[in-house]
Amino acid sequence: SQKIEQNSEALNIQEGKTATLTCNYTNYSPAYLQWYRQDPGRGPVFLLLIRENEKEKRKERLKVTFDTTLKQSLFHITASQPADSATYLCALDMQGANNLFFGTGTRLTVIP
Amino acid sequence: DAGVIQSPRHEVTEMGQEVTLRCKPISGHDYLFWYRQTMMRGLELLIYFNNNVPIDDSGMPEDRFSAKMPNASFSTLKIQPSEPRDSAVYFCASSWNRDGYTFGSGTRLTVV
Numbered sequence: 001s002q003k004i005e006q007n008s009e010a011l012n013i014q015e016g017k018t019a020t021l022t023c024n025y026t027n028y029s030p031a032y033l034q035w036y037r038q039d040p041g042r043g044p045v046f047l048l049l050i051r052e053n054e055k056e057k058r059k060e061r062l063k064v065t066f067d068t069t070l071k072q073s074l075f076h077i078t079a080s081q082p083a084d085s086a087t088y089l090c091a092l093d094m095q096g097a098n099n100l101f102f103g104t105g106t107r108l109t110v111i112p
Numbered sequence: 113d114a115g116v117i118q119s120p121r122h123e124v125t126e127m128g129q130e131v132t133l134r135c136k137p138i139s140g141h142d143y144l145f146w147y148r149q150t151m152m153r154g155l156e157l158l159i160y161f162n163n164n165v166p167i168d169d170s171g172m173p174e175d176r177f178s179a180k181m182p183n184a185s186f187s188t189l190k191i192q193p194s195e196p197r198d199s200a201v202y203f204c205a206s207s208w209n210r211d212g213y214t215f216g217s218g219t220r221l222t223v224v
Contacts, residue, residue: 034212034213036213041217042217042218043116043203043205043215043218044155044213044215045215046212046213046214049211089155093210099145099160099168100157101157102154102155103154104154105154
């Protein structure tokens with residue numbers, strides 16, 4: 001069956017360090033992968049999209065990698081700040097399908 | 113743009129009653145999605161539209177659920193009759209060409 005796993009439910013990290021979140025998938029051939037941020041009581045907010053033929057993408061302090069051989073994406077936040085505390089969701093668009101499948105998310109807490 | 117607008121923000125209803133959730137997508141977006149989020153199952157796609165036409169409703173849990181998109185600026189999700197297990201946060205999202213979804217703030221539905 002199709003499955004998307006995010007490394008842990010919760011991740012605590014010290015302010016200023018780099019946070020690394022993992023998204024693993026099985027039985028998919030995604031055309032692209034997206035990362036979202038969700039704050040309590042709010043809808044997910046789109047952060048980055050990376051396509052299957054791209055290895056890495058950056059946006060300000062964010063970096064995403066996509067390894068279709070390992071079936072894994074890594075999401076990095078450098079110089080983390082308490083304001084980065086939120087739940088981060090990865091989502092995959094399977095080739096030939098027309099919708100996003102979401103992981104269950106990792107709750108990141110950046111400790112001052 | 114005001115983003116994706118959902119109403120109501122909160123809905124409490126009694127079992128057996130009809131519930132209607134509303135969504136106004138971002139102008140110019142050609143895709144509209146309805147998702148449901150629970151702690152147990154995360155974000156699940158219920159149905160999506162392309163250019164106002166329903167494309168995939170395989171995620172709609174039962175015949176009690178129905179969705180319409182009479183025009184490009186409005187969509188509804190109806191549950192009739194509602195049951196306690198329908199309690200969840202329902203999100204509407206829209207996108208242009210499926211690149212990066214914009215989510216609304218959601219409707220928190222409680223069926224008692």
